[in-house]
Amino acid sequence: MLLREVEYAKPSSVAEALALLVADDGARALAGGQTLINVMKARAASPDMLVDLNGIDELKGIELAGDGTLSIGPMTTYSEIVGSAEAKARPILGEVCAQIADVQVRNRGTIGGNVCANDPTNHLPPLVAAVGATFHIAGRDGVRVVPADEFFLGVYLTAVGPGELLTRITIPAGKGDGFAAVTLGADGTCIANAAASVNGSVRVVLGCVDAVPVVVSPAAADDESVRAAVRGAGLRPPGDVHASSDYRTHLAEVLAVRAVRTAVERAGG
Amino acid sequence: MNVHGDRMFAAPRAIVWQVLNDPSAMAKTMPGVESFDVHDDQHWTANVKIPLGLGGLRMKIEMHKSEEREPEFAKMAIKGTGVGAMLNMETSFTLGEAPGDATSMAWSAEVKIAGPVGSMGQRVLQPIVNQQVQHVLGALEQQVQEALGPSAA
Amino acid sequence: MSGTTIAPERVEAPQKGWAGQSVPRKEDKRLVEGEGVFVDDIKRHGMGYIFFVRSPYAHAHITSIDVSKAEAIDGVFGTLTGEEVAALTDPFFQLATPPGAHLKDYALAVGKVRYVGEAVVAVVAETRELARDASELVEVEYEPLAAVTDARRAQDGDTPVLHDDSGSNLMWEGIYEWGDLDAAFAEADRVVKIKELHFHRFNSTPLETDGALVEFNRGTGQWTIHTNNQFPGFAAIMMGPAMRCGLDKLRFVTQDIGGGFGNKITSHPQLVACCLLARKLKRAVQWTEWRTDFHLSMSHGNERWFHDTEVAVKEDGTLLGFRTKALDDAGAWLRYEPLGGVIWAQVTPGMYKWRHIRLEFTQVATNKAPCSPNRGYSRMQHLWFTERVIDIVAHELGLDPVEVRKRNYVRAEDMPYETPNGCVYDSGDYAQMLDIALDLIDWNGVDVRRAEVESRGKLLGIGIGSTLDSGTNNFGQSRMINPELQFSGNNEVATVKLDIFGEIVVTLGTTPQGQGHETTAAQIVADILKCSPDDVHVRAGHDSYWNSHAGFSGTYASQFAVTGLSAVKGATDMLAAEIKKLASAIFGGAPVEALELAEGGVRIKDNPEAFLPFMACGAIINANNAGLPEDLGVTLNCRYVYRPPFQVPDVERKFGNLTLTYAAQIHAAIVEIDPETGHYEIVDYAAVDDCGKRINPQIVEGQVMGATAQAIGAAMYEVFEYDEEGNLLTPNFYDYHVPHALDMPPLRTGSIESPSPFTPLGTKGMGEGGGAGIHAVCAAIQDALRGHGDAIVYDSFNPYHRVWEMLEHPERARALVEVSTT
């Protein structure tokens, strides 16, 4: 498909990338391109400049700290996460990444691109929110660290503002996690999804029901508490060709329960 | 899709009315306004770039005030044309006097979006529209406060 | 291209001959090497790329169009607008009687747009990118109008009218009645009433979209249209009159086509735009339809409602007859419609013996993409209806759906069977097919399985779906739509020649899209000429210059195995006779009966020494013919037109044989439903097929599998759904989900062979039997819901949320059905 004219640059460092992004407010970072390029094909959005992050090594790779904290470069692909020994420290990451779309997309698509796009149907925004990830955002005034709850601002909108770049995602240790989704065909687009983490308190994050992942904190991990918490969230999800608003509301509740059950199992196991 | 709601302003109805009918004030409430022209009291045009994260969506917006009953009711037809999308919006508000010199505003908008963006699916569009509406209302609040002047602060 | 066939490597002919063998496909080598030639692969020097400006509105007046900014760009060759089209062409010929007959349909929108995605302006530039850039500079002013997106509202008083010329949104209506309904309902013990059933809008979305490369020869005034249109015969009769030119001015050329499924029959409006531009701009122009364009504007399958259905049934489940009102949503234009208004009648009673049937057919226009044939065209909708009726009746009367089917099936001993409307089912044994299907799916073991599944908190359902794949149309049925139409019968052409070096060359009129015509045609020729299929060179695709086509040439409507191969047989028989005639002359008047074809030549039976290889035959006739008898009458270049035995149907009674053959499919599916979410999976699937004599079993099997997969997609995922403003909500493969590898259930297939008594090879057309899958999935879901609210399945499309709703609010579905005792 035919894109509108666009400038392209391939910086080799975060500093170079930031310089380009700051210089032109029409510039957009190009990560895996598995979302952005498609939106550009429709010409629904057309950046003036693409700043290709694929040449920046410091944005890649997964490190596992002594305390079990994972530090993931935003340009790490789903496939790399699936295959990474370090990432096994938080098993749910690889498991969910392996369910995203297909081999080709997993080979190019990145964790950073997935969370920064924050398409309501994406798998990772609710997941990273559930596991309590923090986001390192570099801008002209240095690096700031944003917790997941403040990271997602809207559809295609995150705390990473114009002239800024997501440089790192850190995820604490833990194994009591769960993820559940109803998708459009196997490994398809999420109709609704939910991620849960019971490392310490019970934390459930619902996807596809609002512009941003919705965090709910059940008092306990039993089905009733989880259902009550989801009902308490007063969801008013959008309806579309794949699901009415009511159906999404219902799925949110069911999937939350399932995600929590898995999380509890994993925590115990 | 239809979006509607109620909002309270801690300001007399006359002030709110004045803001809502002042093009320059309204310009400040719209997302990503790049330029704004007033042709007459009924017709304004604006060039906006609605922030969409992946790259702004440029639109030429034409506003036509089709009905007005000072100081409580006005109706507007808004037509937006951009390459990715066509926007047609019928919006109206009713201002009521509330206790404590406050003003209640009941607003509603019938939004129709066509073009590639129109096909993006409600799960994406509805949140975007809601978000832009919240943005406008927030900015409106601010304009009303400014109109009240420092005395109100 | 396939290699030369001079001195080919010999392959020993199997005992039974080549027909019936799974001979490897001749097409495969070029396709697996990426050397196929698809329409977008073709280039010409200095060609221009077309990009269509399309309507963002479902319904609007066009108040102004300004192309000046677009044309001003460097590298833009020119544009075409509706105004120009209206001046240069006449509206496309309409098949309908009034009011549909009054539609003025052009290559581009004129004055008004009627669906999102309708082409308004065409822009041509030196690159694809530039053409799209320029299209953004075309300024079109619209005055939006209210849209009609629900066919059920299309005729309401306050509903906007799409076509002022037709006065209302009614396009065509007709009443079909056979037998004695009053008597049937008087005889009935029970009457099952079904308020509303809905068959959804989707199509088979071939992976390759439409396209063309068009050249105009100014000297001869002839257009050469390289395209993937799958029915050039139809395109020609639509385009010629509109473009005010003779049909020989339109040369159609196809090679490899990336799937068709009927969806590539109605690209004639775009082809006209291409032709006008090639002439206007004095250069070759190329058009490739993008996926989104295809979804927005190309040949959706007919959406159909069935209202106020009444079924007359005996206590024991014997079906006497039914009444129903079919409401068909044609979309914005009648591009092949209203033929769907009669095509369904080829299978009026489905597989069942009921004799008393009344169907009121109404077709309306809506602000959606135009409908055109889609695999199973119009019969699929009707057969879904008859299958739903069977399963709803069984469900409501507490009968076994297997029993009800067997009790009502047309029996093998009744074949050939004349239906109430005069169609003749040529052969088949539905009961036997059903037994095979039940065996493959382990119908008897299902209770054990159900218990196991329910112990896991899931619901299990099993269902049967049957279809008749009626093939080889009698185009005379079009007169039931419009008595004035001068179409009837059917035909196909093949030419077989022996070339100068003895090369056997076959040209067809068809436009295959993966059906392996090059291979099956070679098998037929090889059996007659007693050589190997490797010795037979079948030209790829269609070319009007070959003069090997007739009015109905193309590849559509399940007919190649009948029309195409019968033409090949006819032409090859002629050639064989000529070869013997020549040999008899060469062998000094040896009687023709004494000659036989063998080992790539002709010889005298009891004198193997007297052998004349094909190479010699070809050389003698083509290059060494001095001294041959004057009256020899041998050209070794034989053209045969196969014409199926049809009569013009009785238009008054809407009675007559509408198709020549009836292939049959019986499918069975088992689904597992998660009652908490409505999410479900097909966990087992069986497909049994009977298409008469199989020329190439592997290719037949491939058709059965492909049709099955499309049915599974249609039943679970695929829908063209619009919002009230007429925006298509599934304009791409992101929201229009088609089955992927992980979505495919385990499949078991079975078959029987009931040769057709009516065709030269005993073959039946096939390939469109996929509807059975939709019926089977619907039946399986209904079975799973039994005892869990007892909803009936009322829609052909059952996404998870609908299944969930049927579980949550069964009363809504229950309200649609009612049983009365007479």
Place this chain on the structure above:
Amino acid sequence: MANGAAAASSSWTITVRINDAVYEREVEARKLLIHFVRDDLDLTGSHIGCDTGNCGACSMIVDGVLVKSCMLLAVQADGTTIETVEGLAAGGELTTLQQAFSDHHALQCGYCTPGMLMSATALLRTNSDPSDAEIKKALQGNICRCTGYWNIFEAVKAAAGSGA
């Protein structure tokens, strides 16, 4: 036209090696790899079946990694080695996989086949004996509308079995 590391430009000169031939061309930054390969290099074996990266007909192997070339800019492929369907039967001999596709009737119209072959080729390189589930997972990104995939699964299994 600029090639400085961080300099932005809408036009680039790129060099790619495709099936053992090296091409140097100037391309617009906006041009997708699939259009570059089909339109500029006339390697028309790889196809386009959608506008959204769903269908996989354009699948290629870039520096050993299976990708959909409609979601990659041509300029991003600068300096890479690309394998397309045209390169499979290099010596004129069909690969075991290509032959298996024909033997098992794993193609009908043949439009999805080039992409399908590239995905299956990538699978068999890393997994010489894939399970049915692994085969399905590996082909999930390639849409076929003709075959229903069943024969494709059989072909891949057979090719794997024969040590392709």
